[in-house]
Amino acid sequence: MSSSTSLINSAKLAASFQAVDEHLLPSHRFIGIGSGSTVVYVVEAIAAKGPSFYGDMTFVPTGSQSKGLLKAAGLRLCNLDERPVDAHGVPVALDVVFDGADEVDEELNLIKGGGGCLFQEKLVAVAGRKFVAVADSRKQSPRLCTTWKTIPIEVLPLAAPSVLARLRAMGSPSPTVRSGLPSKAGECVTDNGMWIIDAPFAPLLLARDLKPGVDGAGKDGVWEVGKLAEELVRLPGVVEIGLFTGFNGVEAVSLGKEFQAQKPVAAYFGTPTGEVQVQRAT
Numbered sequence: 001m002s003s004s005t006s007l008i009n010s011a012k013l014a015a016s017f018q019a020v021d022e023h024l025l026p027s028h029r030f031i032g033i034g035s036g037s038t039v040v041y042v043v044e045a046i047a048a049k050g051p052s053f054y055g056d057m058t059f060v061p062t063g064s065q066s067k068g069l070l071k072a073a074g075l076r077l078c079n080l081d082e083r084p085v086d087a088h089g090v091p092v093a094l095d096v097v098f099d100g101a102d103e104v105d106e107e108l109n110l111i112k113g114g115g116g117c118l119f120q121e122k123l124v125a126v127a128g129r130k131f132v133a134v135a136d137s138r139k140q141s142p143r144l145c146t147t148w149k150t151i152p153i154e155v156l157p158l159a160a161p162s163v164l165a166r167l168r169a170m171g172s173p174s175p176t177v178r179s180g181l182p183s184k185a186g187e188c189v190t191d192n193g194m195w196i197i198d199a200p201f202a203p204l205l206l207a208r209d210l211k212p213g214v215d216g217a218g219k220d221g222v223w224e225v226g227k228l229a230e231e232l233v234r235l236p237g238v239v240e241i242g243l244f245t246g247f248n249g250v251e252a253v254s255l256g257k258e259f260q261a262q263k264p265v266a267a268y269f270g271t272p273t274g275e276v277q278v279q280r281a282t
């Protein structure tokens with residue numbers, strides 16, 4: 001392993017241990033666990049607390065990778081649709097959800113789906129009272145699509161050609177269906193049997209960037225995060241998008257929109273020098 005890879009892994013590990021220490025409480029019963037290479041360290045941090053801490057907890061994965069991680073760590077598993085329900089048939093809320101991200105902007109909007117698990121990741125995020133993002137500091141950006149230049153979009157394979165055409169019309173210069181190579185010939189097929197389109201966009205505006213005359217609705221290919229998300233989810237054939245935007249779990253409660261929150265309340269970024277920078281919702 002090169003020294004830069006090992007520094008990045010140490011950064012992910014430090015961020016994961018701090019995020020788990022600060023957000024996972026002994027009273028928690030249902031916890032969402034996302035996908036990707038950083039979440040490996042989140043599971044390690046939870047397992048390190050020992051069975052007396054996590055013995056009464058049940059963990060909900062976002063796909064086959066996180067399911068495997070939880071099994072290997074000996075943590076109790078339950079699929080999202082297997083949660084107990086209350087007297088009104090409403091599934092129990094997840095106390096906290098930990099997940100990685102491909103890019104995080106100044107308002108804690110996220111791009112996710114680099115690992116192809118965005119659909120279940122969003123379902124799990126919105127099932128939580130509180131979502132915590134964990135990453136290394138390469139993921140921190142002023143605006144989305146700055147470093148991670150494409151938005152992953154999960155689509156029904158049958159609809160891919162028309163979604164590609166609509167994306168081009170929206171100002172995405174060269175959207176492409178993600179390939180499964182080098183490990184699989186043909187398209188990358190998600191845990192849900194869908195395909196992923198990676199759609200490049202110019203760096204996305206924040207809501208606070210909108211000024212008179214700039215409505216962020218894609219004129220000259222320049223979109224504001226929320227407006228682009230609204231437009232993308234409406235495209236026929238799109239199953240889910242890798243933009244996580246809107247509001248966080250705390251804001252959701254004050255807006256009366258519980259369990260619709262996609263944004264994290266905080267993002268933990270491990271740095272190559274070993275410190276952890278925490279970006280919290282204001």
Ligand SMILES: O=C(CO)[C@H](O)[C@H](O)COP(=O)(O)O
Nearest residue numbers: 036037038100113114115117
């Ligand atoms: O969204 C994801 C998978 O769909 C991952 O959380 C995201 O790609 C970050 O992965 P990593 O922790 O490996 O950087």
